[in-house]
Amino acid sequence: MASEPRWDKTLASEAIPSRSTSFAGEPQNVTGARLAAEQFLRDLARTARPAAPEYWDDILLVVTELAANAVQYAPGPFALRMRRTFDGVHVTVHDTSSTPPAPRPFDPRHGGGGIGWHLVHALCDQVSVVTDDGGKDIHVFLPW
Secondary structure: OOOOOOOOHHHOHHHOOEEEEEEOOOOOHHHHHHHHHHHHHHHHHOOOOOOOOHHHHHHHHHHHHHHHHHHHHOOOOEEEEEEEOOOEEEEEEEEOOOOOOOOOOOOOOOOOOOOHHHHHHHHOOEEEEEEEOOEEEEEEEEEO
């Protein structure tokens, strides 16, 4: 006997929360992006709690890394967009550089970074980069 599919009407397209914020691309905007992400997650958690407590921190870490990379490697403004998906959160960061990110060697003995892009890939379910003449969009999907 076949059962009827169960549809979650709370995730109808008009009910999926999203938020977009633009930044000038200055160092203090990394904190601004993290605070904007935190507010989005607070609002989201009112109706949909994360499946695991660490998902909250993972999303904030990824947003911080992507914003820091936008400030460091792309001149000018960047934008952060976050939206709820069926099983997680989709984060998009748009910046003005059309050069895709590339992993750099990480050596904790010498400092100088190199771990951010590796962290993004380790924490996200999917990562993609779309470039065009106006810059690039980095799309990441994280569990919630």
